[in-house]
Amino acid sequence: MAGITPSSDRWIERLVDRLAQIEDQLRTLQQPTGTSILSLADQVKQALVTLSSRVALETNAYLSGGFSTGGNVNVTGSVNVTGPVAATGPVSGSSGTFGGSLASPGAASTDVSLIAGLRQNVWQLYTGGNTGLYGFAPSTREAKANITEKLPFTAAQVLACTPRAYQYRGQIALRDDPTTEGHDPDHVVPNELGMLAEDLIDNGLSCFVEHNEDGTPRSIDYVTFSAVALLEVVRSQQKQIDVLSDRITRLSEGLPR
Incomplete structure (x- = not known):
């Protein structure tokens, strides 16, 4: 018609x-x-x-x-689903809100180095009214204010922290606790490497610790810690090397040849 x-x-x-x-x-x-x-x-x-x-x-x-489709889903507005969402084809829309977890098994195995285009780190908000929102944080001078070279920590504080090897309790429960979802007695618990949030706090490095809304420690911002804290350690040690090198040079100049 x-x-x-x-x-x-x-x-x-x-x-x-x-x-x-x-x-x-x-x-x-x-x-x-x-x-x-x-x-x-x-x-x-x-x-x-x-x-x-x-x-x-x-x-x-x-x-x-829940929502399941074997084809494509194109939405011009928002999508609010209380149950699971599954699609074998692409899902696109202007926004979406999921009350539970969000999983993309394909993303975990997608090698973006094989795809043309620029890449950036992804940030996620975990507190406030936009909890779970993904985005990025700009690093340009234009986006920043109150810029200073005075850091809220010293190289000595960083060196006071001890790297550790450990296993996550949740991974152990997957192997040992039959009441845990996904329990598998043959599960191989991986060994992890990292720091303890409490150690950083005790050494005055809480600026690298991400906290829950109630103030308890949650995780470590390893990206910033690696880029900023370790660089400060290298800079501090380089200053010491330069001082010692200069002293050796002056001492050697006073020795008979």
């Missing part, structure tokens, strides 16, 4: 309106068979109205329990 686009958002309502127009035209013509045609038109209209309500109801009920 001309003018009806099934892919549009309100195509059922438009179809009902078009049928109403046809009904008016049939009344005007007053054909002998008009009564039966009008009756059929009324039945079709009522069926479409019922179908429209049923589709809306079933859609809401379906989305409240």
